Amino acid sequence: MVHFSTIALALASVLPQLTNASGLNTAAVAKGKLYFGSATDNSELTDTAYLAQLSNTDDFGQITPGNAQKWDATEPSQNTFSYTKGDVIANLAATNGQKLRCHTLVWYSQLPSWVSSGSWTNATLLAAMKNHITNVVTHYKGKCYAWDVANEALNEDGTYRDNVFYQYIGEAYLPIAFATAAAADPDAKLYYNDYNIESAGSKATGAQRIVKLVQQYGAKIDGVGLQAHFIVGSTPSQSAQTTNLAAFTALGVEVAYTELDIRMTLPSTSALLAQQSTDYQNTVAACVANAKCVGVTIWDYTDKYSWVPSTFSGQGAACPWDANLVKKPAYDGILAALGGTASGTSTSSTATVTSTTTSATTTTTSATTTTTSATTTTTSSGSTTGVPLYGQCGGLGWTGSTTCTSGTCKYSNDWYSQCL
């Protein structure tokens, strides 16, 4: 016969885990973050089990529309705006009491052909871009915690991606986009968002150059979004990410992981799932360690709806929930980084998850080394020949040469620049 006290003892060892278990968002907020969130898409919302979990604010305090606010969705033909899909997700966030990260205004991809293949001049594309930003941001005014104003403006080597905006407007399309968004919704946080900027390197340096460029134009930029589309086993270390976040926040902006997922070559194995858990934990811990990292968004929470298999052949299983909406070890890895208590419901052991949150005191010590040139840039000199008007030494309103050949290109706190 089993004595009652034996049962009570057994229960006592289990109950703290069950009763104290916290979700990802609850744990993130307890750590001083604003949210832990997920991307979603309209077609997924008819799945009631999916929707119930997405709406669980214990796990998700923020959502991002994966496609509904992109240019091809919101302005499919010029000056005809469509907000139906975006509104569904914005309303869902409001109903659930979740923050909305709005995504995205100016991006080379998912552009309607009237933009990507239009017959533009500098002035006409500038007007179209400003019209798009003003309309979309005004429509969602007061609803977006943040806007990804510009997405993926950089090549891997940190130079500007050759998109239609850069071709016709030059680098100043970036500060002009930020200024236009700020005018339409002064309270939304305005972000530059990109991938492969999660550890130090040419592209991260390029993103820092964009932050400084926007600041030098006198336009508002509040944050940098690090997409963090990672690969299991190749994810940057926690310390590399912590150091990198500090280089961004040293510029006076906040940061967020905006599209975190960690894919693997299929089929998944318990070893890959364990490594994935460690990789998720390291990234979330890097955010925890930086006071100006406001939150983490995963790029959908379940393998059922992940964008990965259709984009990266042979790869998948990138999310913390599997295709049956069951938590994977990655869930407990994230929770461990957030200091939460494991629910014990994931599909395999968390024993391989290492505790790596000890560098919480690493902050912004390298701040001053990169901000001293706040009023000076040399990016235009020699590198922008052929790009018309904006973004060069000799920008808006300047009637002098269109490239800086005699000195350093300096921006004053307006739209003008000079060779000095």
Ligand SMILES: O[C@@H]1[C@@H](O)[C@H](O[C@@H]2CO[C@@H](O[C@@H]3CO[C@@H](O)[C@H](O)[C@H]3O)[C@H](O)[C@H]2O)OC[C@H]1O
């Ligand atoms: O057929 C298209 C389909 O390809 C499209 O897929 C979306 C593509 O964008 C994905 O989000 C991006 C992922 O990486 C970053 O680079 C970007 O910032 C994100 O916007 C999204 O998840 C996919 O669903 O969807 C529309 C279909 O018509």
